[in-house]
Amino acid sequence: MASPYRMKNAKFKVYRGNASEGQEVEYTVPVEEGMVVLDAIHYIQKNQAPDLAVRWNCKAAKCGSCSAEVNGKPKLMCKSRLDDFNLDEEINVRPMKSFPIIKDLACDVSWNYEVNKKIKPFTPKENTNWIMKQRDVDRVQEFRKCIECFACQNVCHVIRDHDLKPKFAGPRFFVRVAGLEMHPLDAADRLSDLKNDMGIGFCNITKCCTEVCPEDIHITDNAIIPLKERIVDKYYDPFKMIFRKIFGMQ
Amino acid sequence: MVTILNQSKKETFGTTQRKDLWWLEPLVYAIGLGLFLLYATWAAFQGKNYEFGPYLSPFYSPLLIFDWWHFSPAFLILWIPAGFRATCYYYRKAYYRSYFMDPPACAVSEGCSGEKYTGETTFPFIFQNIHRYFLLGATVLLFFLWSDVIKAFNFNGQFGVGVGTVVLFANTFLLTMYSLSCHSFRHLIGGCMDSFKCGYQFKIYEKISCANEHHMFWAWTSLFMVGFADFYIRMCSMGVWTDIRLL
Numbered sequence: 001m002a003s004p005y006r007m008k009n010a011k012f013k014v015y016r017g018n019a020s021e022g023q024e025v026e027y028t029v030p031v032e033e034g035m036v037v038l039d040a041i042h043y044i045q046k047n048q049a050p051d052l053a054v055r056w057n058c059k060a061a062k063c064g065s066c067s068a069e070v071n072g073k074p075k076l077m078c079k080s081r082l083d084d085f086n087l088d089e090e091i092n093v094r095p096m097k098s099f100p101i102i103k104d105l106a107c108d109v110s111w112n113y114e115v116n117k118k119i120k121p122f123t124p125k126e127n128t129n130w131i132m133k134q135r136d137v138d139r140v141q142e143f144r145k146c147i148e149c150f151a152c153q154n155v156c157h158v159i160r161d162h163d164l165k166p167k168f169a170g171p172r173f174f175v176r177v178a179g180l181e182m183h184p185l186d187a188a189d190r191l192s193d194l195k196n197d198m199g200i201g202f203c204n205i206t207k208c209c210t211e212v213c214p215e216d217i218h219i220t221d222n223a224i225i226p227l228k229e230r231i232v233d234k235y236y237d238p239f240k241m242i243f244r245k246i247f248g249m250q
Numbered sequence: 251m252v253t254i255l256n257q258s259k260k261e262t263f264g265t266t267q268r269k270d271l272w273w274l275e276p277l278v279y280a281i282g283l284g285l286f287l288l289y290a291t292w293a294a295f296q297g298k299n300y301e302f303g304p305y306l307s308p309f310y311s312p313l314l315i316f317d318w319w320h321f322s323p324a325f326l327i328l329w330i331p332a333g334f335r336a337t338c339y340y341y342r343k344a345y346y347r348s349y350f351m352d353p354p355a356c357a358v359s360e361g362c363s364g365e366k367y368t369g370e371t372t373f374p375f376i377f378q379n380i381h382r383y384f385l386l387g388a389t390v391l392l393f394f395l396w397s398d399v400i401k402a403f404n405f406n407g408q409f410g411v412g413v414g415t416v417v418l419f420a421n422t423f424l425l426t427m428y429s430l431s432c433h434s435f436r437h438l439i440g441g442c443m444d445s446f447k448c449g450y451q452f453k454i455y456e457k458i459s460c461a462n463e464h465h466m467f468w469a470w471t472s473l474f475m476v477g478f479a480d481f482y483i484r485m486c487s488m489g490v491w492t493d494i495r496l497l
Contacts, residue, residue: 072267157353202369208356228439236379
C-alpha cells in the first residue's frame with residue numbers, strides 16, 4: 001500500500017544569498033514519511049539547486065552543524081520533522097540571524113571559537129586526589145551534553161538584538177564555565193572573568209536559550225542562575241564580603 | 251516567486267518569521283500580573299476587612315498596628331513579598347518579556363540597537379542581586395503565616411475547620427513551596443559548593459532542585475492563592491460570603 005505521505009508536497013522558502021543581500025526562493029518538495037527539514041534541503045540541493053550551501057554532518061542531532069531558523073525558530077534541521085509542521089503553509093528556512101552569512105544557510109560561527117579560547121581551562125588543585133563522588137559529577141555531567149549547535153547563542157537577545165558580542169560571551173559559554181566552576185577538582189577562579197569580560201550581568205534570564213536547546217540542557221536554571229548566585233556571593237552580598245574581610249577568606 | 255531580503259538590515263519591533271501565537275504568553279502574563287498588582291494595591295490601601303473570626307488576611311500578616319503609623323498596616327509587610335517576587339528569577343523572565351519587551355518572545359525582534367542595553371549590570375536592575383535577602387524576609391513571614399493557619403483551626407476555643415481554614419492552609423502551603431523552590435535557596439543549601447559535604451546534603455539539594463524545576467507553577471499558584479485568600483476573608487468580613495464550617 002502506498003504511503004499517504006507520497007501524495008503530499010511541501011512548499012519551502014529558503015534563503016539564498018550572502019550577508020548583505022539575498023532572497024527567499026520557493027521550492028516544492030515531495031514529502032515522505034519520517035522526513036525532516038534537512039532531508040528536504042538535501043532534496044532541493046540534489047534536484048533543484050545544486051549550488052545551495054548548507055552545513056551538515058551527522059543527521060542525528062549530535063554534531064550541531066545544521067542549525068538554522070525554521071519558521072523563525074532556531075532549530076536543528078535534522079531534528080525538525082515535517083509532520084510537526086502544517087504542510088498547507090510554506091516552511092521558511094533561514095540561516096542563523098546572529099552570525100554573518102557566508103552563503104545561503106551557512107554561517108560564520110568562528111566568533112564562538114574565539115570566545116571559547118578566552119575561558120580558563122580545567123585547572124586541578126596541586127596534589128589532587130583524583131577520586132570524585134558520583135553525586136558531585138552528576139551535576140556537571142548535564143553541561144557535557146552540549147553539541148555546540150549555537151542555537152542558544154543565536155536566540156539570545158543580547159547577541160541577536162543588541163549585538164553585544166564584544167562584551168558578552170553568551171549562554172553556550174556560561175554552560176562551559178558552569179561545568180568548570182562546579183567541577184569538584186577544579187581550582188581556577190573564573191568569577192571575575194564572568195562578571196567583567198564575559199558579561200553575565202547582561203543576561204536577564206528570559207530563558208530563550210533553554211527553550212531552543214536541542215539537548216534539553218537547563219541552561220538558565222542549572223548553569224546561568226547558579227553562576228549569577230556565585231557572582232552575588234563574591235561581589236554583591238555585603239554580609240559575605242564582611243565575613244571574608246574578617247576571616248581573610250577568598 | 252522570490253522575495254528580496256537584506257538580512258543585515260535592522261528590524262522593527264515585533265518582526266519575526268514565527269508562525270505560532272508568540273504574543274499570547276507575554277499577553278497572558280501581563281494581564282495576570284497586572285490584575286494581581288491592581289487588586290493587591292487596592293486591598294493594601296483599604297486597611298479594613300482583613301480579619302474574620304479566626305482568619306487573618308495574608309496581606310496583613312503579621313498584624314502590626316502602631317500609633318505612629320497612619321497608613322494601612324499592610325504596607326509594613328507587603329514590601330517583603332513584593333520585593334521577593336520582583337527579584338525572583340522566574341518573575342524576571344515574565345515581566346522582562348511582558349512589560350519591558352526585552353525581548354517580547356524568543357526570536358522576535360525588539361527593534362532597538364544595542365548601545366543602551368545594560369541588562370542587570372546597572373541601576374535599577376543591579377538590585378536584582380539582593381533576591382536572597384528578600385528570601386530571608388519571606389521565610390520569616392512564612393512562620394507567621396503558618397501560625398495564622400494554626401489559629402484558623404480555633405473557633406472560640408473549639409477545634410474546627412472552615413472553608414477559610416482550608417484556604418489559608420492552601421495559601422501557606424503554596425507560598426512555602428514557592429519559597430523552597432527558589433533558585434537562591436537552592437544555591438544556599440548546596441549550589442554554592444563544588445562538592446557536597448555529605449549524602450544528606452545532596453539528597454536535600456536534589457529535592458529542592460526537583461521543586462525548583464516547577465518554580466513557575468509554584469509562582470503562579472501561590473500568587474493566585476494569596477490574592478484569593480485575602481479576597482475570601484474580605485468577602486466574609488463584609489458579609490457578602492458566609493464561611494461554611496466543615497468540621
